[in-house]
Amino acid sequence: MSTPFSSSKDWLSRLANHGYRLTEPRRVIVEIIAASDRALNPLEVFDLGRDACPGLGLVTVYRTLEKLEDLGLVQRVHQADGCHAYLRAANGHEHILLCNQCGQAVFFAGDDLTSLLERVARQSGFEIQEHWLQLHGLCARCRDSVR
Ligand SMILES: [Zn+2]
Ligand SMILES: [Zn+2]
Secondary structure, three states, X not given: OEOOOOOHHHHHHHHHHOOOOXXXXXXXXXHHHHHOOEOEOHHHHHHHHHHHOOOOOHHHHHHHHHHHHHOOOEEEEEOOOOOEEEEEOOOOOEEEEEXXXXXXXXXXXXXXXXXXXXXXXXXXXXXXXXXXXXXXXXOHHHHHXXX
């Protein structure tokens, strides 16, 4: 298991290396996503960002999230309500657990899908090259709160 926390400094230098001008609103957005332990949708990023940067615009939020996704720093995840949210990208081959109630995200490595994938490949005739796994449920804290 690993926490989703990531270094916003690394991200900012990656963006700068790709010729991206680091304005204050962009910096604020990067810091919010990098430090978040839950997937955030653009409106949530916008709300959080306005506290630190009152002039922040929603368009800037969308564009910055797209740019971070292009650079492979964040990934889009599916949420129980069918909407998309953003979370820092996995380190190597990691899968995601998402809490349906509070949105907490946890990464885990290691899966035992080999026999399943072999069977699916055999039955479908596909050569399977990659997979993407996202599990939904209730985190320990939310399970405690329903009891
Ligand atoms: Zn939860
Ligand atoms: Zn896997």
